[in-house]
Amino acid sequence: MATVMVNIDGKTYRMACDKGQEEHLAGLAGRFDHYIGHLKSSFGEIGDHRLSVMAGIMVMDEMSEMERRFAALEEEIKILRQERDTRSTASTEHEKSLAATLENITQRLIVMASRITPKS
Template sequence: MATVTVTIDGKLYRMACDEGQEQHLTGLAERFDQYVGHLKSSFGEIGDVRLTVMAGIMVMDELNEMQKRVRALEEVSSQANRNDATISHVLNDMAHRIEQLANRIAPRPSS
C-alpha cells in the first residue's frame, strides 16, 4: 500500500492508496482543493468542516448531473441499437421479397 501527502485548504493529509495510484489520488485532492478554495473565496472563513461539507456536496451535485447525462446517452445508444436491429430486419425482409419477385418474373432454369 502506497501513501501520499495531499494538501486541502493549506493543510497536509497523509493518505493511503493502491500502488501506482499516487498521482491519481494527488490529482483528485488538487481538484477537491479547488472546490474548497472557491467556496472559501466566496464565503470567507466559515470553518473547515463546513467548507469541506459544502465542497463535498458540490462534487456530489456534479456527479449526479454526470450520471444523468450518462443514463441519457445510454438510452439514446440503446434506442439506436434497437433501430439498427429493426432496420436490418426490414431490409432482410425486403431482400427476401425482391428475390421472390425476381424468381416469379424470371425463374431460374432447373438443373
C-alpha cells in the same frame, strides 16, 4: 499500500492508496482543493468543516448530474440499437422480397424465351 502527501486548503494530509494510484489520488485531491478554494473565495473563512461539507455536496451534485446524463445516454443507446435492429430486420425482409421478385421474373423470362426460341 502506498502513501501520498496531498495539500488541501494549505494543509498537508498523508493518504493511503493502492500502489500505482498515487498520481490519481493526488489529482483528485487537487480537484477537491479547487472546490475548497472556490468556496473560500465566494464565502470567505467559514470554517474547515463547513467548507469540506459544502465542497462534498458540490461534488455529489456534479456526480448526480453525471449519473443522470449517463442514464439518459444509456437509454438513447438502447433506442438507437432497437432502431438499428428494426431497420436491419426490415432490410433483410426487403432483400428477401426483392430476391423472390427477381427469381419470379427470371422464371418468366425463361418461359418466354423458350416460347420464342425456334425448335429444331
